[in-house]
Amino acid sequence: MGTNHPGSGPEDRTGRSGSATGPGGSRTARSGSATAPEGSRTGPEGPRADRGGPGRMRRLAAPLGTLAAVAGAFAYVGAVDPNEPGHYPVCPLLRVTGAFCPGCGGLRSAHAFVHGDLGAALSANAVAVVGYVLFAAVWVLWLVRSWRGQPLRIALAPVWWWALGAVLLVFTVVRNLPFGAALAP
Numbered sequence: 630m631g632t633n634h635p636g637s638g639p640e641d642r643t644g645r646s647g648s649a650t651g652p653g654g655s656r657t658a659r660s661g662s663a664t665a666p667e668g669s670r671t672g673p674e675g676p677r678a679d680r681g682g683p684g685r686m687r688r689l690a691a692p693l694g695t696l697a698a699v700a701g702a703f704a705y706v707g708a709v710d711p712n713e714p715g716h717y718p719v720c721p722l723l724r725v726t727g728a729f730c731p732g733c734g735g736l737r738s739a740h741a742f743v744h745g746d747l748g749a750a751l752s753a754n755a756v757a758v759v760g761y762v763l764f765a766a767v768w769v770l771w772l773v774r775s776w777r778g779q780p781l782r783i784a785l786a787p788v789w790w791w792a793l794g795a796v797l798l799v800f801t802v803v804r805n806l807p808f809g810a811a812l813a814p
Contacts, residue, residue, distance in 0.1 A: 695768065699764070703743050
């Protein structure tokens with residue numbers, strides 16, 4: 630007579646006994662398996678998100694709050710012209726070194742963007758305009774996933790972060806060189 634090793638007899642490696650499949654290959658519950666918490670809704674496809682009510686509003690609070698903050702910031706920049714001196718502080722890097730950072734011209738770009746002047750927005754800071762568009766796309770994805778009760782997970786490989794840093798570095802260097810004057814604010 631042999632000994633009953635884990636996974637070799639009626640018990641699996643978790644110590645639960647019972648068959649994983651029933652007659653005809655259908656899935657059956659094992660004895661000792663965990664059950665869904667009382668009051669949770671489950672269907673054939675697993676746990677379902679709330680159909681509405683306070684749970685959904687709680688999930689939408691973060692994306693909608695972020696939208697309100699960004700819209701308020703853009704409204705302020707749209708109303709208070711950054712081209713007029715004295716409304717906004719000067720970039721510290723520009724003040725100390727005389728060189729443009731990747732963000733220089735971002736407020737002028739946002740002001741032009743709010744007023745629908747895409748050419749002026751791109752001229753002030755092209756990278757910022759690309760950032761506005763990417764932010765809008767990620768925000769829509771965040772809102773839809775929150776509506777569905779799914780988390781927002783955007784996992785980028787380190788190579789993408791390095792590539793982004795390289796693009797910003799090249800943009801910064803080129804806009805400070807004589808031949809890159811078109812990229813300067």
